Amino acid sequence: MGYCPNTPDDIRDMLAAIGAASVEELFAPIPAELRAKSFNLPPGMSELELLRLMREKAASCGADITPFIGGGIYDHFIPAAVDHLASRAEFYTAYTPYQPECAQGTLQALYEYQTTICRLTGMEASNASLYDGGTAVAEAALMSLRITDRHKVILDGSVNPLHRGIVTGYLHGLSAQAVHVAPDGCASDLARLMSSIDDETAAVIVQSPNFFGSVQDFRELAQKAHDHEALLIVSCYPIAMGLVASPGEMGADIAVGEGQSLGNHLSFGGPYFGFIATRKRFIRNLPGRIVGETIDHQGRRGFVLTLQAREQHIKRHKATSNICSNQSLCALRGLIFCASLGRKGFEELAQLNYDKAQYAKSVLAAVRGVDLLNSGATFNEFTLVLPKDAAEVVQRLLDKGMAAGVPLGQYYPGMERALVVTVTEKRTKDEIDRLAALLEEVLWS
Amino acid sequence: MAKFYTKEHEWVEMAGAQATVGISEHAAHELGDITYVELPKIGKSVKQFDALAAIESVKAASDIYAPVSGKVAEVNQALNDAPELVNQGAESQGWICKLDGVNEAELGALMDAAAYDVYLKGL
Amino acid sequence: MELIFEKSVSGRTGVRVPLSDVPKAASLPEAVRRQEPVRLPEVGELDLVRHYTNLSRRNFSVDTNFYPLGSCTMKYNTKVTENAGGLFASCHPMLALLPGGDSLVQGPLSIVYELERQLAEITGMEEVTTQPLAGAHGEMTGIMVIAAYHKARGDEKRKYVIVPDSSHGTNPASAAMAGYEIVTVPTAPYGDMDLDLFRQAMNDEVAAVMLTCPNTLGLFNPHIAEICAIAHQGGALTYYDGANLNAILGKVRPGDVGFDVIHVNLHKTFGTPHGGGGPGSGPIGVRGDLVRFLPTPRVVRRVDGSYAVEDHPEGIGRVSDFFGNFAIMARAYAYITMLGREGLIEVSEQAVLNANYIMARLKEEYELPFDQTCMHECVFSASRQVQNGVHAIDVAKYLIDRGFHPPTVYFPLNVKEAIMIEPTETESKQTMDAFIEVMLEAAQLAKEDPERLHEAPVTTPVGRLDETRAARMQQVCCE
């Protein structure tokens, strides 16, 4: 039942070797008064019954809905090789590579992953993954506190609101101050962000593209932050990096983001992975595992976990983070995804997302009463203003099989009529045209 | 001038009112191959036995405490690129920093070389 | 082996990107455009498949090798739960947060809800949240809940968290991240946190005490109820690190004993794959009056039997974007459902039997610092072998040559030269016997031919690697 292979004979022999009369005797160290008062679970079932149950649950999973939603998590195509290679049991059923000689597969893959993240973000040093995008932004904020020895973080309001919630929670515990700067329409309010930076500021956190889909140039902001010896943290959407200026190009000190869109299934919220990369001089402040290159006694190249003295198993409460298990397998998927597309394919994919979103933008903004709210460039998301409450419109479109976008009212009071629409390469022209037609219908009939 | 040691295995040597500080040969040996020394900021003031710097090897990390109170006047910049100097000579070229404004009376709370030897034998 | 980047040939393409069915758009403005394409490798699909297939073969894994890595519960993960977890791959989590969207994702919401109920029953807690993404994340979430509890009572003076010195490094690290200072209590000669020293450490500034039980020495602490009582008397709450729950399923429920908060590691106890380091999943359970502090949102069951996503306004906020590492949770749910009550009890009984068997067979040759009945793992010390210049790491490397993944040897820090062995319930006596033989062989070699152990491993693609060089060079990506 519990996949325990030992036969009654095995068990008898083992008990004899131990010198115990019964298995129950081995639980003697647990005093009677500490024993479980209840363990009320149903009896088990066979594989067949289990799959029947699980398939039933998977049947009501929103599979027939066409998703024009994002909000940090994106419906992208995943090359078949990703599933096949990442499912290799040797990757899948190993654990943290503490013993490097029998874990070169994982270690080299993570080294390649780190390289990939550095190249995507324009940075010099990446760790081997964090939990997800939100905790990655939070870890970057904590990292900036350590580097600058300051206590104030400026948080741009156009950063994903779910992520901002997580950052605020992490900072709250440490009595660090989070200063929120509201966006200006769909853009970061650069003037206010810059005037908020002072000599107490550890970092400014922005996102590119931001939650409204807008893409902005942060070079001046970086300069201003550096003038005050503060850091610029940019959270970025990795698929956009095929086309949009990277955090590194814009002068960021730490780049983070949600890695899901790199080859990880939607899976109702996880597992995904967070990435974090920085300048080489800040490497000792990175949280989590890092893989480094070295050699063995014969001079052969190999890879090991390195700079472990930052981590909880050595530094305990002084560690740069509490993270232990990370999201290695999801990071491996990200690596294989990038490698299968390659230099050219990755750029083409980004271009395709951009082209489709630009097309959708023109079609949807042409619907009667609908306006585009972004004033500048966008990547594969944009914000519409509807003539009606967006939450109601979304709900009615859901009934017609369309997830039209994320209504902004619940995250930005006052923006009840705004809707963020996401268009990945998987959405067809027909689906986009259909969304426009249904939107027109829901608004006006 | 004589060297004095702490129970936490730092050493200090006075020259006038300036003290040179490092970790003992014993500590360096225990840590193994040093991979990093986090040097204090110049100008930082410390009290006796406060955390002053930190040192790391592959599998360990530990704080270095100030053997005497003072203000950091100079740090051993060479350790930034060559932390192995601590292994090569923890009580010579592997010194960590120099402290100004030291009160020699505080040395009374420390061990001299002979006492430190006895202390090590008892560990 | 070459890096994938070193196999790159300029102009070679891999997977084809979907064709476009829309007009090409005007390009992005210069100021926000990327200047150079991302330098990703240019390889064909076969190059890619060979590269990663061959890389994978440089790993030991549960499916290929016995992997008794202590404290990590490297049990076999059933294939049917893999299939079950994969059924939700195309479900977008944002659907659940859209107005009216929860009605579209009743299947996955029911799994979140039911898994939380299962874990509440297994741990004896009132409510559970699956939001934390790993054990350490659960610890931090739990300590944040405890902080919110004290704060809601206006009790703001508490600034310490007590941990035993044998605790896993994540415990003090998590409490520190939640803003607490750490007080460490040493282990007594009997192998558990020293009760007298704990009493002395308790005062009205202590917010919580974190215990791991069975602890990282594999020992069950019979004083946990007393520790809870002492903590509660002082106004502190008690945190149970449930990473080692595999030993006590159906035997002990931390909630019954008086613990206030617990995290469990689904990737250990509940049979989900470890993925070369993760993903994990670290749900936490709490007692009744802490429920209101759990993170938002909550999945609830309406009277009509349907499931809904509700805000949890008094809670500590979000600790992750959605409902946790769902596909891992779905596997754990499938595992618990498939094994059922009797299956889970059998898991713990066989895990404890296996660990005691290995302990009994090896204690002649290896020093056993705490010689008592163990739970799911046993901890030896290589102290006898050290006399011949052989360290725990040498034994570990020799095991690799003989096809076994080594036990945990860098932890717990309070046992010198620790060898921490956790066989789990899914291993047969025959596999363990083969492992025991090699361990005894290593002990013999330590006496007769220590060089053999120092040279190990010799069968792997690389020999022992220079970790000092890695730490000094800091080469963490290729140019």
Ligand SMILES: Cc1ncc(COP(=O)(O)O)c(C=O)c1O
């Ligand atoms: C006793 C104990 N507590 C906590 C943890 C942390 O769990 P995770 O790695 O999932 O963060 C572990 C795992 O390594 C553990 O063994």
